[in-house]
Amino acid sequence: MAALPLISIALALVVGAAIILVSTLLLPNRPFDVLLPVRAYVAMFQGAFGSVDGIVNTLVSATPLVLGGLSVGFAFKAGLFNIGAQGQFLLGALGAVAAGVALSDAPPLVAVPGALVVGMLAGALWGFIPGALKAIAGAHEVVTTIMLNYIAVSVIAAAVSGPLDQPGSPSPITADVGNAMLPIIVGRNGHLGIILAIVATALVGWLLYRTTWGFEVRTVGANPDAARYAGMRPRLLVVLTMTLAGLLAGASGAVVVLGVTHVMTASFGTTVGFDSIAVALLGRSDPVGIVAAALLFGAMRAGGPLMQIKAGIPAELVDVLQATILLFLIASPYVRRRLGLRGAKAGVETTDTITRTYGGEAAVR
Amino acid sequence: MDALISLLYDIPVLGLLFQLVGYLVDVVPGISPIILQAATPIALAALCGVMCERSGVVNIGIEGIMLTAAFVGWYAGVLVQPLLGTDPAPIFGLTPALLVALGAGLGSGVLISLLHAWLSISVRADQIISGTIINIAAFGLTGYLNTLISQSSPNGAGAFAQLRPPSELTDLPIIGWLLGAILSQGPITISMIVIVIVFQVLLFRSRWGLRTRAVGEHPRAAETVGIDVIRIRYRNVLVAGVLAALGGAFLSMEGTNSFQAGMTAGRGFIGLAAMIVGRWSPLGAIGAALLFSSSQAIGQSIGFFPPEGQLGDLLGLLPNQIFDALPYLVTIVILAGAVGRSIPPAADGQPYEREATT
Numbered sequence: 123m124a125a126l127p128l129i130s131i132a133l134a135l136v137v138g139a140a141i142i143l144v145s146t147l148l149l150p151n152r153p154f155d156v157l158l159p160v161r162a163y164v165a166m167f168q169g170a171f172g173s174v175d176g177i178v179n180t181l182v183s184a185t186p187l188v189l190g191g192l193s194v195g196f197a198f199k200a201g202l203f204n205i206g207a208q209g210q211f212l213l214g215a216l217g218a219v220a221a222g223v224a225l226s227d228a229p230p231l232v233a234v235p236g237a238l239v240v241g242m243l244a245g246a247l248w249g250f251i252p253g254a255l256k257a258i259a260g261a262h263e264v265v266t267t268i269m270l271n272y273i274a275v276s277v278i279a280a281a282v283s284g285p286l287d288q289p290g291s292p293s294p295i296t297a298d299v300g301n302a303m304l305p306i307i308v309g310r311n312g313h314l315g316i317i318l319a320i321v322a323t324a325l326v327g328w329l330l331y332r333t334t335w336g337f338e339v340r341t342v343g344a345n346p347d348a349a350r351y352a353g354m355r356p357r358l359l360v361v362l363t364m365t366l367a368g369l370l371a372g373a374s375g376a377v378v379v380l381g382v383t384h385v386m387t388a389s390f391g392t393t394v395g396f397d398s399i400a401v402a403l404l405g406r407s408d409p410v411g412i413v414a415a416a417l418l419f420g421a422m423r424a425g426g427p428l429m430q431i432k433a434g435i436p437a438e439l440v441d442v443l444q445a446t447i448l449l450f451l452i453a454s455p456y457v458r459r460r461l462g463l464r465g466a467k468a469g470v471e472t473t474d475t476i477t478r479t480y481g482g483e484a485a486v487r
Numbered sequence: 488m489d490a491l492i493s494l495l496y497d498i499p500v501l502g503l504l505f506q507l508v509g510y511l512v513d514v515v516p517g518i519s520p521i522i523l524q525a526a527t528p529i530a531l532a533a534l535c536g537v538m539c540e541r542s543g544v545v546n547i548g549i550e551g552i553m554l555t556a557a558f559v560g561w562y563a564g565v566l567v568q569p570l571l572g573t574d575p576a577p578i579f580g581l582t583p584a585l586l587v588a589l590g591a592g593l594g595s596g597v598l599i600s601l602l603h604a605w606l607s608i609s610v611r612a613d614q615i616i617s618g619t620i621i622n623i624a625a626f627g628l629t630g631y632l633n634t635l636i637s638q639s640s641p642n643g644a645g646a647f648a649q650l651r652p653p654s655e656l657t658d659l660p661i662i663g664w665l666l667g668a669i670l671s672q673g674p675i676t677i678s679m680i681v682i683v684i685v686f687q688v689l690l691f692r693s694r695w696g697l698r699t700r701a702v703g704e705h706p707r708a709a710e711t712v713g714i715d716v717i718r719i720r721y722r723n724v725l726v727a728g729v730l731a732a733l734g735g736a737f738l739s740m741e742g743t744n745s746f747q748a749g750m751t752a753g754r755g756f757i758g759l760a761a762m763i764v765g766r767w768s769p770l771g772a773i774g775a776a777l778l779f780s781s782s783q784a785i786g787q788s789i790g791f792f793p794p795e796g797q798l799g800d801l802l803g804l805l806p807n808q809i810f811d812a813l814p815y816l817v818t819i820v821i822l823a824g825a826v827g828r829s830i831p832p833a834a835d836g837q838p839y840e841r842e843a844t845t
Contacts, residue, residue, distance in 0.1 A: 203615055272812065400619075403616055436634035439627065441623055
């Protein structure tokens with residue numbers, strides 16, 4: 123079973139190669155080159171692992187994906203689909219930059235934890251809202267979190283062009299977070315967030331597998347009726363789970379602002395929140411798996427720009443590769459069933475406990 | 488009359504409400520065509536969702552289907568436009584190139600829906616994951632190709648033109664503006680209205696509709712009376728793909744005449760919200776889509792032409808961005824309370840396994 127993700131990755135690279143070749147055939151003015159995919163992948167690999175800077179870049183790209191992946195994965199364990207990681211990420215970033223600017227002259231020992239905590243709390247608030255709406259009003263978290271993602275964009279635009287705007291700048295931008303920036307611990311830009319991501323992974327793993335709460339979360343996710351029968355309180359668990367998921371995604375945003383950008387513009391945005399969903403799926407919501415998946419996707423993100431420069435392949439190919447990896451992963455049980463391979467049932471349990479959609483709505487009643 | 492109105496406006500607190508009504512009566516007729524246009528892709532996405540989920544398949548990949556159709560439609564136009572010429576017909580500005588482009592866009596929607604149908608019905612994978620994969624893949628693939636193509640910035644086949652209703656109709660008192668809003672539209676918007684009505688009737692009054700609902704509520708029982716669950720689900724997901732693709736084609740071939748990366752901007756997801764708010768019925772879906780687009784248009788209108796008097800002073804205190812967020816806030820509020828609990832089809836999202844095959 124451990125080989126399955128590797129096979130999926132290999133097959134996805136083959137599909138990616140086919141896309142590169144076909145797309146050069148479709149377009150005029152591009153010479154056909156059978157080795158172009160190889161050159162593209164080699165460039166991506168060099169960008170991600172070819173130098174110390176590259177490796178540090180991979181780690182820095184993977185860090186927010188680990189935190190975001192833990193957010194989505196933890197919610198998956200409870201049978202909740204947190205598409206809202208993106209909005210919680212944005213709010214976390216906003217909270218961190220607001221506190222960071224306010225604390226920019228304070229000693230780093232105060233400023234850094236202060237900004238991180240405010241960011242995490244802002245993310246937690248953005249996770250608490252859909253959790254509470256689901257527990258109290260039965261509003262499905264998939265829809266409410268998507269709406270909150272868009273509202274987060276407006277909140278950031280309002281805050282950065284309003285109270286947080288740096289006077290005298292041509293376009294809205296906040297002041298620098300100053301002393302609240304995360305210290306660099308490795309290479310040119312490897313910030314403290316890398317350690318934070320590792321600590322968070324250990325904490326979430328401990329929480330899930332070593333505490334009563336984690337047991338309840340997993341039980342509600344696997345079988346809400348059994349959980350209720352055993353005296354657990356699914357409503358409370360939904361609120362707590364979404365709040366913690368928001369906190370983790372908020373930490374992801376805080377780490378990006380405090381560790382990488384140090385300022386925020388009105389159009390601040392990345393795809394970290396959405397990539398986190400792919401990370402959680404590839405990592406099967408397991409903390410260690412999430413770290414592995416985040417490193418893979420982080421490496422692709424870090425290597426993408428060099429691929430674009432050296433081989434002329436747009437970095438969006440990374441998204442296609444991510445989707446294709448997941449596609450092969452979820453289709454494999456069926457393909458194995460059809461081919462009559464042994465262990466064909468093995469892959470099923472990974473998907474059937476992940477999400478419970480509206481129809482199987484038993485988590486809250 | 489004017490004296491009466493100013494009397495109403497001057498009532499403390501409640502007067503603000505009258506001022507708002509007065510403002511809406513002033514602006515809505517003018518912006519109603521825009522409201523309908525903005526509702527079109529959302530309504531089509533919601534209809535796609537209704538058709539899938541009524542038969543028990545959750546389709547969160549609508550966003551990806553729309554984005555792909557928007558891209559393929561536009562790029563097919565780029566490819567065939569030099570071959571087929573650009574002489575528009577007198578109605579809707581139809582050209583052969585536009586029709587071929589539209590067909591290509593719809594075809595791409597069916598192809599992606601086939602992938603979703605296969606993953607959710609045959610593979611019995613988690614349907615939300617399948618949809619998420621489609622969204623990521625569509626975003627990446629269209630972005631990738633668009634970056635490659637836009638280096639040569641080619642011309643597409645243009646866009647459909649809007650109908651010009653005769654002024655005898657639009658000048659009618661009271662309902663003239665409404666007729667004008669409905670009729671002075673392009674072909675996709677007008678088709679959307681027709682589709683809503685036909686779909687509503689079919690879903691609740693036809694054999695296909697009864698079977699679809701049976702399969703979505705209790706597939707085992709449906710199979711017992713001889714309905715082919717798998718077949719109905721496949722067919723519905725594929726036809727629904729055409730609806731979502733039509734919504735995507737609207738974006739690149741009727742609303743604008745070109746493609747931009749990520750141009751669906753969440754309309755597929757908003758369509759899903761409209762489906763839920765509209766309680767999985769076609770009429771409800773277009774109602775919710777209209778509510779969404781009108782709160783957006785009114786929000787923008789308040790930004791550009793603020794109302795006068797007290798109401799304007801009050802709204803002026805709010806940051807502009809709150810009006811951008813208005814439709815999303817309205818959706819959450821409605822979902823969380825105003826419509827009560829919206830109950831999905833009972834077998835929604837659950838893969839069906841024939842008894843004989845287990």
